[in-house]
Amino acid sequence: MLTRPISDHVSPTTTVDIESNNMMAVEVQGIWKKYGNRTVVNDVSFTVQPGEVLGMVGPNGAGKTTTMRMLLDIVQPDKGTVQLFGRRFSREHRTMLGYLPEERGLYRDLSVQETLEYLGTLKGMHRSDARQRAVEVLELLEMTEHRGKKIAELSRGMGQLIQFGVTIIHQPRLLVLDEPFSGLDPLNVRLMKEILGQLRADGVAIILSTHQMNQVEEICDQVLMINKGRVVLYGSLEEVRSGFGQGSIHVEAAKLPEELPGVQKIMDHGTYQELVMADDSSSTDVFRALADLEIEVSRFQVARLPLEEIFVRIVRDES
Numbered sequence: 001m002l003t004r005p006i007s008d009h010v011s012p013t014t015t016v017d018i019e020s021n022n023m024m025a026v027e028v029q030g031i032w033k034k035y036g037n038r039t040v041v042n043d044v045s046f047t048v049q050p051g052e053v054l055g056m057v058g059p060n061g062a063g064k065t066t067t068m069r070m071l072l073d074i075v076q077p078d079k080g081t082v083q084l085f086g087r088r089f090s091r092e093h094r095t096m097l098g099y100l101p102e103e104r105g106l107y108r109d110l111s112v113q114e115t116l117e118y119l120g121t122l123k124g125m126h127r128s129d130a131r132q133r134a135v136e137v138l139e140l141l142e143m144t145e146h147r148g149k150k151i152a153e154l155s156r157g158m159g160q161l162i163q164f165g166v167t168i169i170h171q172p173r174l175l176v177l178d179e180p181f182s183g184l185d186p187l188n189v190r191l192m193k194e195i196l197g198q199l200r201a202d203g204v205a206i207i208l209s210t211h212q213m214n215q216v217e218e219i220c221d222q223v224l225m226i227n228k229g230r231v232v233l234y235g236s237l238e239e240v241r242s243g244f245g246q247g248s249i250h251v252e253a254a255k256l257p258e259e260l261p262g263v264q265k266i267m268d269h270g271t272y273q274e275l276v277m278a279d280d281s282s283s284t285d286v287f288r289a290l291a292d293l294e295i296e297v298s299r300f301q302v303a304r305l306p307l308e309e310i311f312v313r314i315v316r317d318e319s
Contacts, residue, residue: 023086025050025174025205026071031080033066040066041077042229048205048222050173053196055220056209057307059315063229064209065102068176071207072099084174095124098172102179102209104163108152112143112162115151116169123170130169137165140195156183164192168199175199177208181215193219213308225311232314240310247305249275249286252298261289272299 026048033041041063048054056064069075071082073089084093106115113134120130138144141161151159160183167175175196181189196219200206210216216223216237223240225233233240241247252272260266262281267274275286283302290297 023050024048024083025052025085026054026207027081027083027086028067028071029081031067031070031077031082033063033070033075033078040229041070043080044226044229044231045080046222046224046231046234048174048207050203050205051200052222053200053206053208053220055216055223056207056226057211057213057216057223057311058226062226064226065178067226068099068178068207068209072097072176095170096173098167098170098175100164100167100175100177100180102182104159106151106159106163106166109150111148111150112138112154113147115162116165119166120169125170133169133171137169141165142191157185157188160184161188161192164195168195173204175204175206175208177206179210180208181210181212189215213306213311217307223307225314227315227318232318233310237307240307241304244305244310244313247309248277248303249283250299250301250303251275251290253290254296256295257293260286262286263289274303 024047026046028047029045031041031044032039044063044067046054056067058064066075070077071084073082073093082089085096087093107118110118116134116137117127117130120133121127125133135144138147141164143158143161143165146154146158151162154162160180164177164180167177180192184192193215196206208216208220220237222236223233224231225240233243235243250272251274256266256273258266260275262278262285263275264278265276267276277283277286287300290300
């Protein structure tokens with residue numbers, strides 16, 4: 001359980017006006033990036049509102065990290081525009097952003113408490129505010145008892161939590177997270193999801209890149225799928241799923257035949273059977289086939305394709 005509100009204190013360095021609830025936190029229009037003759041990001045556009053979570057997915061080398069770096073002004077786009085809270089990137093934005101890179105980097109000889117305080121000051125916080133906020137973050141992460149340990153003494157998962165703590169210590173209004181659940185056990189994955197949920201409720205815009213599609217389905221409002229530098233899917237989870245048909249049907253019935261019209265495959269899950277539909281069939285076709293065979297059905301539930309299956313189909317087809 002979360003024990004302390006995340007937004008008790010506002011960083012005194014935040015000077016960009018973000019009072020308007022209608023203002024987009026992120027607005028990316030047609031960004032491109034080439035390295036030599038290789039185009040790594042090809043005409044990518046998307047938006048993120050305050051209090052919204054965007055899941056950025058795609059295979060390795062698809063251009064996700066480069067897109068994030070252009071968003072954060074680490075890399076300049078060759079073409080296109082990036083606006084954060086209605087403005088082009090400026091120095092004032094830096095205190096509003098929290099970035100968790102895939103490549104972790106903390107000072108191994110500093111203690112956990114010292115790390116949070118020091119990196120908090122680098123993000124514009126006064127020393128006393130950083131000290132107080134470090135205590136709050138450690139409570140939030142359930143890491144208070146480890147405050148005196150050196151970073152080098154932490155497990156990989158504990159180090160990941162502290163890296164996340166560094167990312168949120170200055171209370172950013174936009175979080176960009178690259179593989180945030182890497183190295184975490186199930187309990188700490190749940191803890192981080194709870195914290196992200198509260199940040200989202202506080203109006204923080206969140207962009208996260210992950211290969212764990214179940215995490216995207218659980219916590220994201222929108223999904224942006226990039227392959228070979230291009231956007232191949234973009235929209236709400238429901239919009240993305242609905243564009244790929246009905247997927248399969250979960251059926252509880254006394255006995256099913258080995259084959260059914262409109263069904264590619266029947267999988268037995270013990271308490272129910274999963275009917276994987278052919279691409280040109282519908283749930284209505286399958287229901288009629290069961291009725292024609294006079295099969296008694298106690299459950300007939302249409303299930304959308306999981307995001308992972310959609311991801312695999314798109315990448316496989318484009319390859």
